[in-house]
Every structure is written in structure tokens, then in C-alpha cells.
Amino acid sequence: MIILKDKLGKTISGESINFVDTPNKDGMMIPEYIIIHFTAGRGAESSINWFQDPTAKASAHIIIDRDGRITQMVEFNKKAWHAGRSRWADRSGFNNFSIGIELENPGKLNKVNDRFYAWFEKEYSKDVVVEAKHKHDSEVSYWHNFTEKQIDCCFRVCKLLMETYQIKDILGHDDIAPFRKNDPGPAFPIENFRAKLVGREDDTADIYKVNANYVNVRKGPSTEFDSIIQLKKDTEVEFIKSKLGWFYVYVLLKPGKDEEPLYGWINSDMLKKN
Ligand SMILES: [Zn+2]
Structure with a gap:
């Protein structure tokens, strides 16, 4: 995988990664952060369709489905509409300087009589459910897992972005909009990503x-x-x-x-x- 002119490609000479344009974007930006999201939707396809709809007023640079397939919708040097009202330390308005990665995932699940349902009432089997406490909650709740292929793919994209741009940190939407958002939530290994890619594990203090x-x-x-x-x-x-x-x-x-x-x-x- 490579980045050529702010777009992902498979090789320098040939195949490109699936690119689906969206009207939901602004002008140029210099990426400084990567923000991880889940789609909270029925599937990657429905999110990609939604992001093409001008009334959605939402988009992301990248969507990664459960098979680890990538769709890019906004060039990395343009503003996607993924962060909304957002703040981290003294920085705010993260659409202006961050790359948004959406992972296909229905999000938090409701447990009813030992069965698990998304907010749109689809049922998910027990073997894809993660029981964990969100860092902003006081009690455990239920989350759809991310697949290994998805996490793997997300890691490779993040690594490539870190090598290409001056990325300062990788944050969750729940970090920069903690009262509004709970994505990517506890099923996503964000601290592991930060440790491996931003260097939290070694002596680099934050x-x-x-x-x-x-x-x-x-x-x-x-x-x-x-x-x-x-x-x-x-x-x-x-x-x-x-x-x-x-x-x-x-x-x-x-x-x-x-x-x-x-x-x-x-x-x-x-x-x-x-
Ligand atoms: Zn989000």
C-alpha cells in the first residue's frame, strides 16, 4: 500500500484503492491527527451511501469494512466531516486538521434476555459481542467486536499515514467529543495503536x-x-x-x-x- 497525491493506492504503477467521491468535504488541510470511529450502521455499504448524500453532512476519509477492504472518500489533504464539535486540550474543530477513519461496526449493543441487538434492532450472535466498560462509563456494556482483518488493515493505514504526514497522535472520536460520542469504544485497541505508532511505550512522554x-x-x-x-x-x-x-x-x-x-x-x- 502507498499514498500517492493524498490517495491510497495498492502499488506505485497500478491498481488504486477503491475511491468513492462525496460532496461532504471542504478545502485543503494539513493532517495532524488521526481520529478513529465506528460507523454505528448496518454495514460499510450503507455508510458509504450515506456519506455520498449531501443531506448527511457527514463523511470520512476512509471506511474499512469487516473484511479489511478500504474505501477512500476524501483525499487526505482535504477536510472530511467526521469530527463535529470536538476538542482535545487547547485544540478544537478537528475536521480542520485530522484524518477520519471509520470502521464498519454497529456500535454499542443492547442486551435483552441474553440476546444482543443494535440500535437499529438487528440481532448479533454472542460470539461477536465484547463485554467491556467504556472509559467514560461506570458499568460494563456490550459492543460488537472488530475483526482481525479490520484492525490489521486499520493499523497498516495508520502506519502509512504516520510515515507520510506529520501526525501528532491517534485519538478516538470519544476522546475529542467525550460527551456526545462513544466510538470507537472499548472493543478497539486504541492504546495499543498509540503505543505502537505514536511511541507511548518508550521514553517519549506526552x-x-x-x-x-x-x-x-x-x-x-x-x-x-x-x-x-x-x-x-x-x-x-x-x-x-x-x-x-x-x-x-x-x-x-x-x-x-x-x-x-x-x-x-x-x-x-x-x-x-x-
Ligand atoms: Zn465518530
């Missing part, structure tokens, strides 16, 4: 700076929790995880201080990427 005159580091992810400490502008913190617009961080205190390591929650609006 450092943010305080972007307000002072912020509270709290015991939990809302203002209802007590403040542990206040940090001044430009204090550095290391990102560990996110929940509902809050970042759980390690506070990088000055070296030489014999203090316990300090961890806590900060409203991510108050942070910017170092």
Missing part, C-alpha cells in the same frame, strides 16, 4: 503545559472533586489518560524535590500540547 494563570489539580474528573494543588501557567504535566474532557496527569515537579509523585485530574481546556 507532555502538556498549563495554559491558564493557574489551574487546580483535582482528585477526580470534575470540579466537584477537591483540589490537591494549584499549578501556575507553563507548569508541565504528563498525560496519562482522559475522561470526559479531563486529563489524568503526572505533575512534573522540579527535580531535587523529595516529594511523593503527584497525580491528579485537570480540565483539559486549561492545557496545551508542549
Whole structure:
């Protein structure tokens, strides 16, 4: 697989990857992030049709079906309409600088009498159901799995995008729109992708700076929790995880201080990427 003129191709000389144009796109952009989604639909085909409909006002750069087949709909240097209202640290409006990858998947399933149904009432058999807690929920729920071919294909596309563009991070739609969206959800190994592709596993720390005159580091992810400490502008913190617009961080205190390591929650609006 290659990227040629912002489109995926199979080889330099020949075959291209299936490209289906959509009116649901804007002008040029420089991609800095990859955002992972699930389609929450009946199948890849219905999502591709929907994204061609001007009334949908939605699209994505890439759709990957359960067999690992790719359809590209928007060139990687143009804006697709996949993120909606979105925010991560001090960045917002992710359509302007991110590539959207949609994975064919009906999304969260409802369990009724030990049987599993999508929101559009189709039943799914037990062997494709993942029982897991979404990071923004307090209880376990049920999710349609992703296939190995799909994850594999998504990984190869992400790797190629990282090699081609200056991608800073791979995030879920549920990271950048945590109150509205739950995709790709707990069945997708996003932390594994970030570790392997963005380098979280090694020494590359994910450092943010305080972007307000002072912020509270709290015991939990809302203002209802007590403040542990206040940090001044430009204090550095290391990102560990996110929940509902809050970042759980390690506070990088000055070296030489014999203090316990300090961890806590900060409203991510108050942070910017170092
Ligand atoms: Zn989404």
C-alpha cells in the first residue's frame, strides 16, 4: 500500500484503492491527527451511501469494512466531516486538521434476555459481542467486536499515514467529543495503536503545559472533586489518560524535590500540547 497525491493506492504503477467521491468535504488541510470511529450502521455499504448524500453532512476519509477492504472518500489533504464539535486540550474543530477513519461496526449493543441487538434492532450472535466498560462509563456494556482483518488493515493505514504526514497522535472520536460520542469504544485497541505508532511505550512522554494563570489539580474528573494543588501557567504535566474532557496527569515537579509523585485530574481546556 502507498499514498500517492493524498490517495491510497495498492502499488506505485497500478491498481488504486477503491475511491468513492462525496460532496461532504471542504478545502485543503494539513493532517495532524488521526481520529478513529465506528460507523454505528448496518454495514460499510450503507455508510458509504450515506456519506455520498449531501443531506448527511457527514463523511470520512476512509471506511474499512469487516473484511479489511478500504474505501477512500476524501483525499487526505482535504477536510472530511467526521469530527463535529470536538476538542482535545487547547485544540478544537478537528475536521480542520485530522484524518477520519471509520470502521464498519454497529456500535454499542443492547442486551435483552441474553440476546444482543443494535440500535437499529438487528440481532448479533454472542460470539461477536465484547463485554467491556467504556472509559467514560461506570458499568460494563456490550459492543460488537472488530475483526482481525479490520484492525490489521486499520493499523497498516495508520502506519502509512504516520510515515507520510506529520501526525501528532491517534485519538478516538470519544476522546475529542467525550460527551456526545462513544466510538470507537472499548472493543478497539486504541492504546495499543498509540503505543505502537505514536511511541507511548518508550521514553517519549506526552507532555502538556498549563495554559491558564493557574489551574487546580483535582482528585477526580470534575470540579466537584477537591483540589490537591494549584499549578501556575507553563507548569508541565504528563498525560496519562482522559475522561470526559479531563486529563489524568503526572505533575512534573522540579527535580531535587523529595516529594511523593503527584497525580491528579485537570480540565483539559486549561492545557496545551508542549
Ligand atoms: Zn465518530
